[in-house]
Amino acid sequence: xxxxxxxxxxxxxxxxxxxxxxxxxxxxxxxxxxxxxxxxxxxxxxxxxxxxxxxxxxxxxxxxxxxxxxxxxxxxxxxxxxxxxxxxxxxxxxxxxxxxxxxxxxxxxxxxxxxxxxxxxxxxxxxxxxxxxxxxxxxxxxxxxxxxxxxxxxxxxxxxxxxxxxxxxxxxxxxxxxxxxxxxxxx
Numbered sequence: 001x002x003x004x005x006x007x008x009x010x011x012x013x014x015x016x017x018x019x020x021x022x023x024x025x026x027x028x029x030x031x032x033x034x035x036x037x038x039x040x041x042x043x044x045x046x047x048x049x050x051x052x053x054x055x056x057x058x059x060x061x062x063x064x065x066x067x068x069x070x071x072x073x074x075x076x077x078x079x080x081x082x083x084x085x086x087x088x089x090x091x092x093x094x095x096x097x098x099x100x101x102x103x104x105x106x107x108x109x110x111x112x113x114x115x116x117x118x119x120x121x122x123x124x125x126x127x128x129x130x131x132x133x134x135x136x137x138x139x140x141x142x143x144x145x146x147x148x149x150x151x152x153x154x155x156x157x158x159x160x161x162x163x164x165x166x167x168x169x170x171x172x173x174x175x176x177x178x179x180x181x182x183x184x185x186x187x
Contacts, residue, residue, distance in 0.1 A: 031079050038065060038077060050077050050088055058088050063107060066093035067123040069137045069146070074123030074168055082127050083153060089125050089132065096121040098132065098151070110151065124170045124181075133160065133179070135167045148181065 026038040026048070035053045040046065047064040051057055058079070059065055065088075067076040077090035087102040089110075096119060099107040110132065114120045118140040125134045132151040137144060147162035148170070161167075164183035171180045 027075055027077070029079055034079075036079050048076070048093070050079075050090065052079075059090065059101065059107075063090075063099075063101075064093035065090040067091040067121055068096060069121045069123040069135055070166060070168075074135065075125070076123060078125040078127070080125075080127045082132070083130060089127075091122050098122050098125075098134070110155070112155075124168055126170050126172060128172060128176055133170060133172075135170070148179075 022042070024040045026040060028035065028037045030036070034055075036058070037051055039049050039051055041049060044061060047061060048066050049057055049061075050059040050065050059077075065077040067074050077088060079088055080086070082089065082100065085102045087100055087105075090099055090101070090107075091097070092099050092107070095113065097113065098110040100110050101107040111120065111122065118138050121137045121139065123135045123137075125132060127133070128150070130153045134149060134151070135146060136149045136157075137146045145162070146165065146167055148160040148167055150158040150160055152158070160179065161181075161183075165185045167181055167183050169182045172178070173180070
């Protein structure tokens with residue numbers, strides 16, 4: 001046992017040792033019997049890749065499916081059928097925009113670049129018809145606001161709800177007539 005003044009001894013556990021522990025798995029999604037998951041990769045600068053059991057990497061480097069909604073993140077990707085194509089919808093870590101990556105294609109931005117005054121972030125995606133429904137957070141130095149939005153194929157945004165401080169875990173009813181979510185307020 002080591003007895004020493006706090007902060008005066010050298011620990012054998014370093015930040016590098018903890019970060020090099022290896023790949024960690026995150027969210028898992030099953031679509032038509034195919035298993036998808038995300039992997040946080042310390043050896044790739046903390047990049048989050050989306051992987052399939054049979055297809056391998058869906059999101060090649062340097063792309064990283066990470067959202068900063070609520071500052072701690074949220075569900076940042078969804079494998080889905082959108083506008084007649086199967087692909088990956090994700091929030092890109094570097095600019096927090098939503099991107100669409102169809103099979104064997106490069107990612108295409110769905111949302112515009114945020115202004116310098118306010119950063120828009122997105123999470124918890126689902127598809128209803130031809131629209132993308134998700135949580136949107138707009139953060140500036142003065143305030144942060146969140147809402148549930150629908151993004152049309154033309155890129156127009158419709159607010160579905162804006163009555164709560166926080167939103168997560170969107171889910172559609174089987175007949176797609178009702179939307180459920182978890183929301184909470186500041187204490």
